[in-house]
Amino acid sequence: MTNILILGAGYTGIAAAIRAATRTRRHGGKVTLVSASPRFTERLRLHQTAAGERLRDHAIADILAGTGIDLVLGRVTALDPVRHEVIVTGVHADSGPAGTDRADSGPLGAWADGGRTGRVIGYDKLIYALGTVTDLSTPGVAEHAYVYDDHDQAVRLARRLGELDRGTVVVAGGGLTGVESATELAEAHPNLRVVLLSRGRPGSMMGDKARAYVDKAMARLGIQVRGGADVVKVLPDAVELAGGELIDSDATLWTAGTRGLPPAEEAGLTVDERGRIVVDSALRSVSHPDVYAVGDAAAVRQPYGVMHGTCQGGIPTGLHAADALADGLLGRRVKAFRFGYVHQPLSLGRKDAVIQFTHPDDTPRKWYLTGRWAIAYKETVSSSPMPTYRLLKRGLAPVGLFRLTAGLK
The missing domain is CATH 3.50.50.60 (FAD/NAD(P)-binding domain)
Structure with missing residues (x-):
């Protein structure tokens, strides 16, 4: 059995977990996903929440139902890439395989420190998808x-x-x-x-x-x-x-700036000036290749420079890391990640929007949309990822979708 651990259950982490589970379950892969919250947060729409709008609520356990993924609820407080262990605190009693009520499973061990309770989670391969926080x-x-x-x-x-x-x-x-x-x-x-x-x-x-x-x-x-x-x-x-x-x-x-969470740098992984994990072309840590980093948590270099944090690149990096991990376990050639931007979608309240189309390096093209067409476009590309997750659970790879909306090449 290969224990695959994914840290973070945002857009990118959930996509990576589902893809890793579907790609490795027949070859001894066991996937565990760690989330600080039992609910899925649509970070792309937090400005709507701040304005008072109530968005649809999604339980992560429901999203993962039927995948066989173990869901552990708690915060990652430490990472030891030498021992291949992660410490998670504040673990909820209902942590366990998604869709079940098991309290313990796989490489999870109980521990105590200063009266706190939590778990040490061992892994063979890790995908770090904890994102960034406000600077x-x-x-x-x-x-x-x-x-x-x-x-x-x-x-x-x-x-x-x-x-x-x-x-x-x-x-x-x-x-x-x-x-x-x-x-x-x-x-x-x-x-x-x-x-x-x-x-x-x-x-x-x-x-x-x-x-x-x-x-x-x-x-x-x-x-x-x-x-x-x-x-x-x-x-x-x-x-x-x-x-x-x-x-x-x-x-x-x-809203002026973000940086990576402390566990990566504290663990000795190579990070950039913003605390993001520096990765190679397969999205593996350049200092610890058993750790993959995706989404905003990764400093991903492309021919035009390092990708900036964006929803466009998040899920594609998660899918690529899961595929690279699976291909490596199966002895297949691991492909390099390639990504190009296609747009900058911007809502201007609920009644207006503007879409700036871009070159792959994110510099603006001459084309843009405004008004009702821009609203429709923005709502489409920023809509709930649930349909995508359902496709991934069925083993379908929506590569065409991401080529259209995220510039994945």
């Missing part, structure tokens, strides 16, 4: 800002905004997440003043015409945009810019 290095962000690290934090922001009859919401960060959040919140809460702070021009990665459309949409929604704004500190009721200017804020949302 909290700016003073005051950890204490006073709302972030999108999980569903509960988006819900807390929604509750705070629901308490305000008037006031100011500051969104720090002019990337796609910042723009989507600012427009969503402004549309859902027209009584509030929304201020978007960005070091550069919001949506700067888009072409001139698409970027101008974004500017007009934000102006229509009454969003105050401050380009060239460098936030140096977040206070309980304000943000401080370089130079000392204070902007009053009743709620501050921080």
Whole structure:
């Protein structure tokens, strides 16, 4: 038996787990998936949750039903790539194979440390899909800002905004997440003043015409945009810019940067300056080849440079890592991962959107969509991954789908 462990049950981790299970179950593969939550979080839609929208709820155990995958609920606190072990704390009593009520299975051993209970999980091969978290290095962000690290934090922001009859919401960060959040919140809460702070021009990665459309949409929604704004500190009721200017804020949302979780670097894996695991062409750690890294947690180099964190690349990396792992176990040739971007989809509230089509290196092409066609396109490419997971459970490889929507080559 080969024990395959996947850490993280986001879009990428679930896809990797299902693909690894279907590819290896007839050849002695046993897959265990570790998740910090029993529910699946649609991180692509957390700005909608923050605006007060209730999204459909999915239990991870239901998603995995029938796959034979062991689901362990708990947080990864340590990784030992030499001993091939992972420590998981806060393990729930119902952890066990998906769709069953078994409490223990496979290479799982009980342990205790300082009164905490948890498990040591051994593995032969590991896929690290823990993603990234908000970079909290700016003073005051950890204490006073709302972030999108999980569903509960988006819900807390929604509750705070629901308490305000008037006031100011500051969104720090002019990337796609910042723009989507600012427009969503402004549309859902027209009584509030929304201020978007960005070091550069919001949506700067888009072409001139698409970027101008974004500017007009934000102006229509009454969003105050401050380009060239460098936030140096977040206070309980304000943000401080370089130079000392204070902007009053009743709620501050921080979307300006992410970094990898501590277990990878603490374990001695080679990571980049943002804490992401550096991988080879097969998505294996360059320092510990029994560890594969996927999604936002991996620094994946392509001919045009290192991929940036995006939903486009997440599931394709998960599928490729699972295939590379399976091919290696079966003595087959392991293919190199190749990926090219095709679009930058951006919602502008529930009633508008813009799609910037791109070259494989993510630089903008001249083509873009706006309005109702862009809304339809955005909802299609950002829709629930459940249909994809159902295809994977049946052993079908939706490669054509990812070539269309994610640029997988």
